Amino acid sequence: MANFQLDELFLSTLKAWVAEQADQKIRKHLHELHYADIAEIIEDLELNQAVYIIKLLDTEKTADALAEVDEDFRERIMTQLSAKEIATEVEELDTDDAADLIAELPDERKEKVLAQIEDPEHLSDIRELLKYDEDTAGSLMAKELVKVKEDLSVLKCVNEMRAQAEHVTRVHSIYVVSATNKLLGRLSLKDLLTANSRAKVKDIFIPKVDFVYVDEDVQEVAKIMSKYDLEAIPVVNKKKQLLGRITIDDIVDVIKEEADKDYQMAAGISNDVEADDTIVELTRARLPWLFLGLLGGLGSVFILKDFESIMTQPQLRSLFFYTPLIAAMAGNVGVQSSAIIVQGLANDVVKGSLVKRLLKEIGLSLINGFFLSMVLIAFGLIVQQELILSVTVAVSMMGVIVVAALIGTFVPIVLDKRGIDPAIATGPFITTSNDIFGIFLFFYIAQLILGF
Amino acid sequence: MANFQLDELFLSTLKAWVAEQADQKIRKHLHELHYADIAEIIEDLELNQAVYIIKLLDTEKTADALAEVDEDFRERIMTQLSAKEIATEVEELDTDDAADLIAELPDERKEKVLAQIEDPEHLSDIRELLKYDEDTAGSLMAKELVKVKEDLSVLKCVNEMRAQAEHVTRVHSIYVVSATNKLLGRLSLKDLLTANSRAKVKDIFIPKVDFVYVDEDVQEVAKIMSKYDLEAIPVVNKKKQLLGRITIDDIVDVIKEEADKDYQMAAGISNDVEADDTIVELTRARLPWLFLGLLGGLGSVFILKDFESIMTQPQLRSLFFYTPLIAAMAGNVGVQSSAIIVQGLANDVVKGSLVKRLLKEIGLSLINGFFLSMVLIAFGLIVQQELILSVTVAVSMMGVIVVAALIGTFVPIVLDKRGIDPAIATGPFITTSNDIFGIFLFFYIAQLILGF
Numbered sequence: 001m002a003n004f005q006l007d008e009l010f011l012s013t014l015k016a017w018v019a020e021q022a023d024q025k026i027r028k029h030l031h032e033l034h035y036a037d038i039a040e041i042i043e044d045l046e047l048n049q050a051v052y053i054i055k056l057l058d059t060e061k062t063a064d065a066l067a068e069v070d071e072d073f074r075e076r077i078m079t080q081l082s083a084k085e086i087a088t089e090v091e092e093l094d095t096d097d098a099a100d101l102i103a104e105l106p107d108e109r110k111e112k113v114l115a116q117i118e119d120p121e122h123l124s125d126i127r128e129l130l131k132y133d134e135d136t137a138g139s140l141m142a143k144e145l146v147k148v149k150e151d152l153s154v155l156k157c158v159n160e161m162r163a164q165a166e167h168v169t170r171v172h173s174i175y176v177v178s179a180t181n182k183l184l185g186r187l188s189l190k191d192l193l194t195a196n197s198r199a200k201v202k203d204i205f206i207p208k209v210d211f212v213y214v215d216e217d218v219q220e221v222a223k224i225m226s227k228y229d230l231e232a233i234p235v236v237n238k239k240k241q242l243l244g245r246i247t248i249d250d251i252v253d254v255i256k257e258e259a260d261k262d263y264q265m266a267a268g269i270s271n272d273v274e275a276d277d278t279i280v281e282l283t284r285a286r287l288p289w290l291f292l293g294l295l296g297g298l299g300s301v302f303i304l305k306d307f308e309s310i311m312t313q314p315q316l317r318s319l320f321f322y323t324p325l326i327a328a329m330a331g332n333v334g335v336q337s338s339a340i341i342v343q344g345l346a347n348d349v350v351k352g353s354l355v356k357r358l359l360k361e362i363g364l365s366l367i368n369g370f371f372l373s374m375v376l377i378a379f380g381l382i383v384q385q386e387l388i389l390s391v392t393v394a395v396s397m398m399g400v401i402v403v404a405a406l407i408g409t410f411v412p413i414v415l416d417k418r419g420i421d422p423a424i425a426t427g428p429f430i431t432t433s434n435d436i437f438g439i440f441l442f443f444y445i446a447q448l449i450l451g452f
Numbered sequence: 453m454a455n456f457q458l459d460e461l462f463l464s465t466l467k468a469w470v471a472e473q474a475d476q477k478i479r480k481h482l483h484e485l486h487y488a489d490i491a492e493i494i495e496d497l498e499l500n501q502a503v504y505i506i507k508l509l510d511t512e513k514t515a516d517a518l519a520e521v522d523e524d525f526r527e528r529i530m531t532q533l534s535a536k537e538i539a540t541e542v543e544e545l546d547t548d549d550a551a552d553l554i555a556e557l558p559d560e561r562k563e564k565v566l567a568q569i570e571d572p573e574h575l576s577d578i579r580e581l582l583k584y585d586e587d588t589a590g591s592l593m594a595k596e597l598v599k600v601k602e603d604l605s606v607l608k609c610v611n612e613m614r615a616q617a618e619h620v621t622r623v624h625s626i627y628v629v630s631a632t633n634k635l636l637g638r639l640s641l642k643d644l645l646t647a648n649s650r651a652k653v654k655d656i657f658i659p660k661v662d663f664v665y666v667d668e669d670v671q672e673v674a675k676i677m678s679k680y681d682l683e684a685i686p687v688v689n690k691k692k693q694l695l696g697r698i699t700i701d702d703i704v705d706v707i708k709e710e711a712d713k714d715y716q717m718a719a720g721i722s723n724d725v726e727a728d729d730t731i732v733e734l735t736r737a738r739l740p741w742l743f744l745g746l747l748g749g750l751g752s753v754f755i756l757k758d759f760e761s762i763m764t765q766p767q768l769r770s771l772f773f774y775t776p777l778i779a780a781m782a783g784n785v786g787v788q789s790s791a792i793i794v795q796g797l798a799n800d801v802v803k804g805s806l807v808k809r810l811l812k813e814i815g816l817s818l819i820n821g822f823f824l825s826m827v828l829i830a831f832g833l834i835v836q837q838e839l840i841l842s843v844t845v846a847v848s849m850m851g852v853i854v855v856a857a858l859i860g861t862f863v864p865i866v867l868d869k870r871g872i873d874p875a876i877a878t879g880p881f882i883t884t885s886n887d888i889f890g891i892f893l894f895f896y897i898a899q900l901i902l903g904f
Binding site: 252253259282329338428431 | 680712791799
């Protein structure tokens with residue numbers, strides 16, 4: 001079974017072998033493993049150990065493993081490899097992985113590595129892929145695919161495919177193109193298996209084929225492929241000429257990365273970090289948001305200072321006890337509202353007008369606010385707090401809840417319309433601004449009611 | 453191109469056609485669409501309109517569309533269909549989708565629908581799938597697959613496959629089994645295409661095959677398939693007998709659902725809701741967490757009340773101005789720490805001992821805390837606050853940051869060890885407890901330093 005479990009014992013044994021340069025043992029034990037497992041092992045080694053193993057094993061295995069290794073570590077590994085060594089790895093990779101790997105190199109090394117690639121076709125494919133912008137379909141696609149011209153016979157088609165399939169890891173569809181490489185349709189392997197061998201491609205191909213343009217956003221590609229349950233999608237240029245194809249495994253990575261990013265943003269973590277990253281990396285990802293929170297907190301110091309005078313009035317000073325409650329409610333409601341909108345935007349379910357949506361949030365806040373206010377008044381009765389004070393807190397809280405919900409709804413929609421990732425609105429950004437705004441509103445409404 | 457865009461105009465036209473019972477027009481315009489698009493359209497209709505369209509169109513199309521429709525709405529649609537009508541839809545579906553659909557029916561209807569299924573093999577497959585627990589590999593797998601016995605010749609194998617492939621939407625691998633249905637390996641379609649037709653299956657099959665056990669957790673299946681870039685994985689029982697297979701499109705859904713769930717939990721939203729759900733559904737998902745936040749806030753009222761006496765001391769009362777700041781820092785730090793742990797647990801990267809991890813968090817908190825404290829002291833100097841007060845707030849804040857980070861790290865790890873989803877720890881749960889704890893600690897440390 002594939003589910004290899006990396007354990008500490010194996011890892012320390014391997015490290016000892018590297019120290020002893022026990023090449024035979026390393027080769028023997030790593031040879032059988034899947035490249036994804038080797039990547040997992042490499043990520044747990046020191047840099048020099050990782051480089052040692054990569055230089056030792058067959059490039060056929062290390063190339064794919066290297067492509068799977070965490071980007072930061074891969075960049076460090078590549079600094080320890082010569083241009084020739086990198087080129088040898090790159091020659092083993094599919095064009096998409098090859099281009100990704102080369103794109104990570106500093107500019108002057110890129111050319112050196114490219115100059116060492118022997119296969120001219122592989123080289124020109126990689127050069128083409130390097131041109132496409134990150135986050136576009138072009139950056140995800142591979143040049144490896146199987147295509148046949150429409151006027152071939154099924155028999156010739158099978159032969160042609162056999163030759164092409166040698167270079168393609170997984171054949172999903174056979175794309176059918178015109179003499180000028182325009183995408184016309186597809187043949188499924190299954191259809192081919194069950195077709196009469198005397199038929200022509202043009203007689204049996206399916207003219208309906210999903211495709212994306214090369215400059216399409218990767219998130220959009222992910223949506224299309226997952227909506228239509230596609231395992232591969234061809235990529236075309238404006239003239240509908242077939243340029244490459246994107247496979248679902250890359251889309252799975254896109255979906256996971258996007259989800260991780262949104263989750264981290266909601267938690268106030270910028271940059272892509274993992275629990276095992278260094279303290280410096282983690283600080284760099286976390287400190288900016290804490291700093292923002294601190295500034296917000298200092299803002300609320302000013303607001304509260306303005307109401308310092310009521311501290312001398314025993315009936316009123318209790319209002320101060322409610323500031324953390326108000327801040328928490330403002331933050332929680334804001335995050336709830338924005339999270340629902342952010343997810344809705346991501347899944348394209350947010351339809352209808354902004355006004356309608358804001359009205360719905362107001363309704364929702366009034367229901368939630370009413371219930372919570374009742375609890376608050378009940379609490380006041382139990383602790384024998386003056387009723388007018390409880391009512392004041394309850395009414396102010398309702399106001400804060402409504403406003404926080406509106407901010408939470410409004411901000412991500414506005415960000416999205418301006419082309420900014422709305423996920424940023426669910427994190428400390430919304431919490432901090434709602435904290436300040438909530439506290440201000442709370443005291444302001446209390447002042448109106450109690451007239452201090 | 454597949455990327456159908458649903459617009460308001462088309463939707464209102466369609467609704468008008470339904471009202472007029474313009475069956476021809478409806479059929480003509482929906483006929484060409486992909487079932488995923490029809491599902492999207494159905495979700496935007498009223499119940500009676502959706503039911504009308506489902507009854508009108510061919511079951512070949514509506515069955516798949518129905519399987520794609522949002523679960524809540526599908527359940528409502530099914531209440532409007534007869535057992536016979538549901539059975540007709542179910543007969544068109546692959547076994548996995550068929551079983552999912554039937555599983556949603558109330559118990560007494562299940563049997564009525566099953567009784568109407570005509571194909572005995574389809575029926576027994578569905579009955580088998582209904583037995584597996586949700587969240588296990590068994591609940592995701594389909595019975596549709598192509599398998600051949602090891603002693604067949606390649607030629608017979610191709611014929612056998614042609615026959616089987618008729619019932620399988622996508623053939624990824626041909627599984628090779630023993631006479632007792634034990635999984636032995638696989639044949640790729642590509643290998644078969646390029647093999648000598650006189651060879652036997654046992655000569656050319658690949659004995660190395662990834663598989664999962666039928667009771668494996670779906671999240672684990674998702675990890676395995678995405679790690680090894682698999683597009684399909686066979687599912688076996690304890691005796692390694694082949695039961696079914698899971699395809700990547702279902703795994704993509706699992707990954708997306710899990711990410712959405714974690715994100716919603718972090719934002720304090722229980723249940724799976726969408727922006728377009730009803731106010732009642734949204735309230736039910738949001739109110740409990742707000743109520744929890746309210747209880748936390750009321751807890752902090754008690755803590756602050758305890759320190760009411762310092763309100764009469766002008767030098768000390770400024771401490772109260774810092775409570776929102778402290779609460780925000782405690783909440784933010786806690787959420788950051790727990791989010792990193794939750795993601796680490798999900799991706800299996802949290803290795804090493806708990807003690808080591810807690811020590812790392814302390815180091816990280818001290819660095820962040822030190823920087824933020826300096827900002828706080830600088831702020832104090834600027835607003836000409838007494839230095840001892842600034843230092844007190846700064847020191848207390850550092851203490852709060854360290855403790856919040858420890859709680860944020862500790863809680864998800866403990867939850868995970870007890871088999872509770874650690875993602876719950878990133879939401880209002882951590883924020884609320886850290887709020888209370890932070891405020892208490894803040895005043896407690898201040899009391900120690902200032903001796904009030």
